[in-house]
Amino acid sequence: MTDTSLPLMPPRPASAPNRRPALTLLASEPARATLEAVQALGHWLRAPEPVGQGHPVVLFPGLGTDGVTLWPLRRHLERAGFRAIDWGQGLNTGPRGDVDAWLDGLAEAVHDRIAPAHDVSFVGWSLGGFYARELAKRWPERVHHVITIGTPFNGSADDTHVGWLFRLLNGQHAPKEAALRERLAEPPPVPTISLYSRRDGIVSWEACTHDRRWPLARDIEVDASHLGMGWAPEVLSRVTQLLACRRRGAE
Numbered sequence: 001m002t003d004t005s006l007p008l009m010p011p012r013p014a015s016a017p018n019r020r021p022a023l024t025l026l027a028s029e030p031a032r033a034t035l036e037a038v039q040a041l042g043h044w045l046r047a048p049e050p051v052g053q054g055h056p057v058v059l060f061p062g063l064g065t066d067g068v069t070l071w072p073l074r075r076h077l078e079r080a081g082f083r084a085i086d087w088g089q090g091l092n093t094g095p096r097g098d099v100d101a102w103l104d105g106l107a108e109a110v111h112d113r114i115a116p117a118h119d120v121s122f123v124g125w126s127l128g129g130f131y132a133r134e135l136a137k138r139w140p141e142r143v144h145h146v147i148t149i150g151t152p153f154n155g156s157a158d159d160t161h162v163g164w165l166f167r168l169l170n171g172q173h174a175p176k177e178a179a180l181r182e183r184l185a186e187p188p189p190v191p192t193i194s195l196y197s198r199r200d201g202i203v204s205w206e207a208c209t210h211d212r213r214w215p216l217a218r219d220i221e222v223d224a225s226h227l228g229m230g231w232a233p234e235v236l237s238r239v240t241q242l243l244a245c246r247r248r249g250a251e
Contacts, residue, residue: 019159025201026161032199033228040072043233051244052081055144056117058110059086060128061230062150066091070125072231073239080240088113092127099180107135121145121243125230126203129153129194136188146192147239148208149229150200154185155207185210187217193242194219195235202226 057077059070067074067086077084088109095102114120121144124132129151136143152159187210196208196219203226209219220242224232 019155019204019206020161021201021204025199027201029201029225029227032201032225036224036228036232039233040231040236043236044076048076048080048237048240049244050079050081051240052077052083054081054083055243056083056085056114056120057243058114058120058122058132059084060122060124060131061087061092062126062128063092063094065125070230073123073125073236076236077240077243080244082240082243083117085113087128087131094127103131103134103138106131107138110135118142119144121147123147123149123239123243124151125149126151126226130184133184133188133192136190136192140189143188143190145243146188146190147195147242148193149195149235149239150197150203150208150224150226151194152203152207153187153194154209154211155204156181159204159207161202187214190216192217195222195229195238196220197222197224197226197229199223200226 059067059074059077061067061070067088067090070086074084074086087106089106120142122132122136124130124147126149129148130153132146132148133151133153136146192214194208194210194217196205198205198221200208205221210217220238222229222232222234222238224235229235
């Protein structure tokens, strides 16, 4: 199961509308994710075009998951010629203690995994997308591209259904500083794309979109469940195409 508790984010103001997905979408998540897994098997029979040229891509999993959950995406990128790299931290239980200090530690660990590469892209699923965006802000000269998948950076725990999962795994509540919420909603100064789905039954799709124009940020809709975004065929194809476009633009 992936994250939606937004441990990095404070609650929405009391006056803000509740954008939590409909319970019917939530209830159908497991079935839809299973169907997408079956569809992905057929997708795998068609080898992707080798467009990666060895470009390193770090994958960040969602809350309560690890690199195994993103294995279909990692394998797909490897088949397309990218050097897909797991974040290397095992189970994602969310930040502990001071958020910035925790992110500094994560940055150091990721740096060790990607060295000596000087040009890298980040792909993060749900909570993992927060890590991708925040680390890119630390390394704007090094991160080539950021793609988030079902990441509600422009929302709060009130825009999700399972905030309890973070508390279960992490043992603490989300920070409540409004300034932190504003910071997380701002994209990094590198090309950044948010993939979101209106059929997401766990996080609000509105929270996965930027609320104003940013020079390097885009929002792209896909058709997928939240739980199945790590292997849904449309997501696999989109991520590969977007990374390939950025590679061609750099040449």
